[in-house]
Amino acid sequence: MKLLYEGKAKKLFKGPQKGTIVQYFKDDATAFNAQKKDTVIGKGIINNYISSRIFQAINQTDIPHHFIKRLSEREQLIKEVEIIPIEIIIRKVAAGTICKRLGIKEGQVLPNTLVEFCLKNDELSDPIISREHIEMMQLANNFEMETIISTAFRISDFLTGLFSMIQIQLIDFKLEFGRFYNSNGFHEVILADEISPDSCRLWDIKTKKKLDKDRFRRNLGGLIEAYTDIANRMSIKLPELNVEK
Ligand code: 5GP
Secondary structure, eight states, X not given: OOEEEEOSSEEEEEOSSTTEEEEEEOSEEEXXXXXXXXXXXXXXXXXXXXXXXXXXXXXXXXXXXXXXEEXXXXXXXXXXXXXXXXXXXEEEEOOTHHHHHHOOOTTOEEXXXXXXXXXOOGGGTOOEEOHHHHXXXXXXXXXXXXXXXXXXXXXHHHHHHHHHTTTEEEEEEEEEEEEEEOTTSOEEEEEESOOSTTTEEEEETXXXXXXXXXXXXXXXXXXXXXXXXXXXXXXXXXXXXXXXX
């Protein structure tokens, strides 16, 4: 398969049909804009299974997305989109960079669900940007931004419900959107990328144990165990992972 793009955690290959892509999940883990790097054997497989299941669940709604089907342990078939170079972050509870930036205590429930945007640019370490920056840089038009924001809030409600059913608290998450062009040259903005414990903060509702990539970022250990715990709670049957205990 022809490699089209290699990112920090995934590779994209040309898909079998026109307008399709094969998204391959790697075991590479990076944090702090790749200053911290490692390989966590099995992570890509678990993320592929969890993200596939979440996108399938989103099919219960009318939210358009890129996911077609999971092909194998590490691969999914997706629709080809032009990625909008913005990360949209939704926060319900303070954690991560908002605590560092604003001095807010981790774990504080935010009075309102908060939306933030970052520019997707590794060289600049994905800086936080405003809607005015997005407009100035012409990264997305107003109509696209309204779609992105309203969809992100709907995903937030949907994921909050999905995770609370399995005793997990959704703290925050990151989404990416892309332009899906139809044959007439018109496009629709659809949800893309992945939704996994790499892109969401997920805590056990009762114990507040971190079940996400913060285990890697903060050297807490037990990342595979935590991701497997999420998969088990979602009743996902994972393949045998060749992970040394
Ligand atoms: P923070 O800004 O606190 O680092 O991240 C907020 C949320 O967005 C977290 O759930 C984090 O996992 C996710 N996030 C932010 N930037 C990225 C990124 O570049 N890649 C991934 N996978 N997730 C991100």
